[in-house]
Amino acid sequence: MTxxxxxxxxxxxELRAYLAELVRRTRAVCGPYLVNIFAVGSLALDDYRHGRSDVDVTVVVDPAFQQNAVIELAESLTDLACPASGLELVLYDADFIGAPTDRAGYRLNLNTGPLLPYQASFDSSRSQAFWYVIDRAVGYQAGRLLYGRPVRQVVAAPSRTDQLVCVLASIREHAxxxxxxxxxxxxxxxxxxxxxxxxxWFAKRVAAQSIADSEPAFRPLIxxxxxxxxxxxxxxLGLPEADVQRFLSWVQDSVERTMRGEDVPTMPSAR
Known part of the structure; x- marks a missing residue:
């Protein structure tokens, strides 16, 4: 099976049989147009938690891959029962993902699974780009190859400037x-x-421990x-919204300072 x-x-x-079948179905639909398949998110960063994490997968195809086949792939993978919280799968053309860009640029964005609202989007112009740019950055840094050509032969890293812009957008979204x-x-x-x-890019738990150690004022929240x-x-669990907002405000200020090339001061104490 694997x-x-x-x-x-x-x-x-918990994911081996599922991902093996995902690869098999993707190969069956894409045929010679399939370039590679790789995992991003928690799988790439060695922090997958069963019952909590999504499965984040990127598929790269030759630009000649027909749109009707993209729709067929979405239907085929929707029918595959996901054992994780959900599947977030994004399909790109190889020429798009092979060049640095700040656009979303996908041909398919598929969300499916037990705890995700179903979505099959084929129009990236209506999507917020920052999630996709960050995922491609994680993919370039640590993408876990599932099938095909090595990730760094296929994916271009977004520029640091573009990544910082997307980080700022993500913080504003979370606010x-x-x-x-x-x-x-x-x-x-x-x-x-x-x-x-x-x-x-680090796993969430690793990053959280780093910030808790360096910013003791936020340790209880983290x-x-x-x-x-x-x-x-x-x-x-629920978290105190006022504390969350205070932390996100500090993070946004830190990101903006980084973008201006300024040093980011530590938070001295809780208020």
């Missing part, structure tokens, strides 16, 4: 809170802050977010 995966032993046991778990808002903000400091993140998505 023979179609490049390195099945590197995949969490609104709609549709996002409170713990994920906090942990994504920690990851964004660590990226500003290191120019590297510790509670980590405690919540260890629970199933359906059993996540």
């Amino acid at each position: 023979g179609s995966l490049v390195d099945p032993e590197s995949i969490p046991t 609104h809170g709609a549709g996002h778990l409170a713990d994920n808002r906090v942990l994504n903000a920690c990851r964004s802050t660590v990226f500003c400091r290191t120019n590297q 510790d509670r977010a980590l405690h919540s993140f260890a629970r199933p998505r359906s059993d996540a």
Whole structure:
């Protein structure tokens, strides 16, 4: 069952059969137009948590791949039962993903699974680009190959400037809170802050621990977010919204300072 995966032993046991079948179906639909398939998100950063994490997958095809076949692929993968919280799959043309860009640019954005609202979008012009740029950056840095050509032979890294712009957009999105778990808002903000400091993408829990250590004023909030993140998505804890907003405001200021080339001061104490 796992023979179609490049390195099945590197995949969490709960996902091996599912990802092997995802690869098989994608190969069957895409045929010779398939360039590669790789995982981003928690799978790429070695932080997949069963019952909490999504499966984030990128598919790259030759630009000659027909749109009716893109729709067929979406239908085929929608019928495949996802054992994780959900599947977030994005399909790109090879010429698009092979050049640095700040656009969303996908041909398919598919969300499906037990805890995700279903979506099959074929028009990237209506989507907020920042999620896709960040995922491509993570893919270039640490993408876990599932099938085909090595990731760095296919994916171009977005520029640091574009990544910072997208980080800022993501923080502003999380400040609104709609549709996002409170713990994920906090942990994504920690990851964004660590990226500003290191120019590297880290797993949420690793980044959160780094910020909790360097910013003790926010440690209680981050510790509670980590405690919540260890629970199933359906059993996540609430966080004090005022504390979340205060943290996100500090992170946004830190990102803006980084974009201006300024040093980011630490937070001295809780108010």
